[in-house]
Amino acid sequence: MTRERVYLFDTTLRDGAQTTGVDFSLEDKRAVASLLDRIGVDYVEGGYPGANPLDTTFFSEKRTKNAKFTAFGMTKRPGRSVSNDPGVASLLEAQADAICFVTKSWDYHVHVALETTLEENLAGIRDSVSAAREKGREVIVDCEHFFDGYKANPTYALACAKTAYESGARWVVLCDTNGGTLPHEISAIVREVVKVVPGGNLGIHAHDDCGCAVANSLAAVEAGARHIQGTLNGLGERCGNANLVTLIGALKLKDGYASRFDLGVSDESLGQLTHLSRQVDEILNRQPNRHAPFVGASAFATKAGIHASAVLKDPHTYEHVEPESVGNVRKVLVSDQGGQSNILAELKRLGFTFEKGDKRVSRILDEVKRKEAEGFAFEGADASFYVLVKRMLGEVPAFFQVERFSVNVERRFNALGEMVTASEAIVKVRVGEDVLISAAEGNGPVNALDVALRKDLGKYQDLIQDLELIDYKVRIYQGGSDAVTRVLIEFSDASGDSWTTIGVSANIIDASFQALTDSMVYKLLKSGAGL
């Protein structure tokens, strides 16, 4: 059976830029465009040239190698010719393979927002599309609020779509701009539209205001559309756009789709999906959604003792797809709800081998539960879990003992009358027979403490020289009656390895201290020191 091609249009850099708390720098846009090229999407909508200086600069050159680099803007404004419209001019000047025009398709908007006639709006579509075609650009037309427009005045909405198609648009995209259309409505309406615009030229742009963006996109494809617009990780204003990461996973891996449709995303790229999804969050300093379909840290994680045994016996019984196919991993969570099978699987993953029934496993499990009651969470802090296990096995040599530290932050007027803040730390460490005192300054108390701790570790100093603190996360956690601070620190070393440790205390410096020293011990163990 021949598979039909479905095209993916990514608008992370345009619609996704509307996400609360997200601001793309030029460098961010470059990095994301390059990442999108690696995934294999067909179109990368880079932004809105003319609307702001950054986007105009972004379109001073083509930013993708494989995907069609696409510029977004509005159809010509009423009452002026297309050659006198600065918005269209910016689009035509942009170094882009394709232009995506957004146009009104709801009569109400034409009258109230544009303050013009229905016929003038259609002329605007016609003229804009033609102007872009004349310049050799591929044209996409986004019909804004299409589904509400169709419900209000189906004749007009269809006329907009048809006009766009007949003027030469490669794609006419039906946009559920306010995200309020339901899947059964999408199905019914798209089935009507394919009577005037062929499915092979029809696209869908869904939003998640009813939690149905992915389903709406799939419903449109079922009804004949062959182009899906969305964003990475479901970025976008309000509740976000359709999540292209989820859609790629579903279209590539689910029987109901993989046999019928073909994407520009290769199997190799699919295997990088988890990594690429996390990179986007890193670029934007966003907390990854651990519950995201396919790529979330918890997407293949199981907590319940009963499930865990079955999952490990035969994953097929419980997993809908293989985690490795999207570059994700199966996780059996270390948690106080988990039983022996959970802990054994986690221990195995970290390189420890125990026989079933080994009493030490129960003791480790008890210690985990005890620490979790204090506020520790070892999911995502593998290195601390590793060190805990090694300690319980008595396999951690007495590398060093911090006998004292003092951290000070002082804010005062300097000699020039300026308010300045200084952070200092003093650390007193015993290493074997020696007692070493180090002092350091930092840009903050934790930085000062980190530098002081790793300034002079005596005979072990060489081994920790290449440590680099690459991430620092703080979370206030409500345990029992008091709040405690949970600090997660990620380190890397010259080998390229990276690992995360955790510290918990009511005192953020104390919590940081635990995570810092755990990391140092982990590195020393890793280096085979003291053996």
Place this chain on the structure above:
Amino acid sequence: MTRERVYLFDTTLRDGAQTTGVDFSLEDKRAVASLLDRIGVDYVEGGYPGANPLDTTFFSEKRTKNAKFTAFGMTKRPGRSVSNDPGVASLLEAQADAICFVTKSWDYHVHVALETTLEENLAGIRDSVSAAREKGREVIVDCEHFFDGYKANPTYALACAKTAYESGARWVVLCDTNGGTLPHEISAIVREVVKVVPGGNLGIHAHDDCGCAVANSLAAVEAGARHIQGTLNGLGERCGNANLVTLIGALKLKDGYASRFDLGVSDESLGQLTHLSRQVDEILNRQPNRHAPFVGASAFATKAGIHASAVLKDPHTYEHVEPESVGNVRKVLVSDQGGQSNILAELKRLGFTFEKGDKRVSRILDEVKRKEAEGFAFEGADASFYVLVKRMLGEVPAFFQVERFSVNVERRFNALGEMVTASEAIVKVRVGEDVLISAAEGNGPVNALDVALRKDLGKYQDLIQDLELIDYKVRIYQGGSDAVTRVLIEFSDASGDSWTTIGVSANIIDASFQALTDSMVYKLLKSGAGL
């Protein structure tokens, strides 16, 4: 047209307990059960009595007033009679109105996981349901992995469903246990099942592993089912269960459903939906999902300058439902992408009136952009934005000036040879003519600084006496090349008001200092001090 009743079954306290990082205490379960009663769901599945001590205790009494309090467990194990099955015994002992039995309906599981025959499994369903009916319990049967089971062996899956129904189950629930079924498959399969089990006795239990849990639930209802199982805020293992909050919003407010279906959720309760959703996150110390449909902080937030003017002119043009109907608010975000209309709307919301074109508005906008470039984000930090505006208007008296502070954290051996950590702060403040020095201890450096700052503010001390720090959030934000720390602090006072301030610095103590002093200034302004 008569509306048909759709029943909502909440499993937040059972399936939702499997969420990564979630652990319900007994008090948590009581609080959530009471909250669910207020929302108006029909069933509250409280947990799994017999599986762990907490759940067994939870079922020692009925915990809901209106909703049917439901106990979860497995059908009887093969090879024993129902009266000799401890699992079933726990269920029958539980103080519950209803029992929800989970049973296998995929032949593969019956053979491999249960290691028994297809017939024995059916007998297990029959006997368990009958035993519960004899004890006067309403019975729900969850057919595990139903859709995979149907695809593998439709005859057997249907036999399980039919057996449950004929044995007296009020509801037969088709579970997409691994979340891998797609909406068009749900539709097709449910349409087959209603030929053997009436739609009025059929339910759906969906998971979000393909991002389609809500859509799958709606598809099942479209196909005839009248019972939906889900969790608040989409809690649940892996990618979560179907989000009941989203489903309540959709079923109550969307034309396509509100005219056809009736829920146990009243319009009053609907108006509390946002508040109740946030309360659940608070109880569980979870970061609320600001992008959640209907109730998310950003669900009705618009950033773009163009949209903002239109939204404020006529919200109906851009919003799919009214935010107030679910207890949410429209937001026009203060952001560097926003134009004048955005800022004016925010200023109006905080009680400032400016004429359009007032030059001070541009200056305020410029200052906001400047601070945002440093890492500030005023969304969610209203009090800091308020103080910023007041300062720019020259309306903040010189209340106090902190001339110096020093914060120290020291960890060392005490006289008993124990490792202890002590945190101290000294603050030197000028209030009018007086210079006041205060010292304080705390459980951490920020706590010590907070106590010292508010210990002696001279003539203003009375006005800040009732301040209480109720929440403290830290986020490391990657601005330009360096990471900065963003601190958000929430205070309340005796009147019950609460507000949030923000501080940004590479130094966490400095950032906390900014947020703390902003809050003190806000409180003094609010009290009318210095006028």
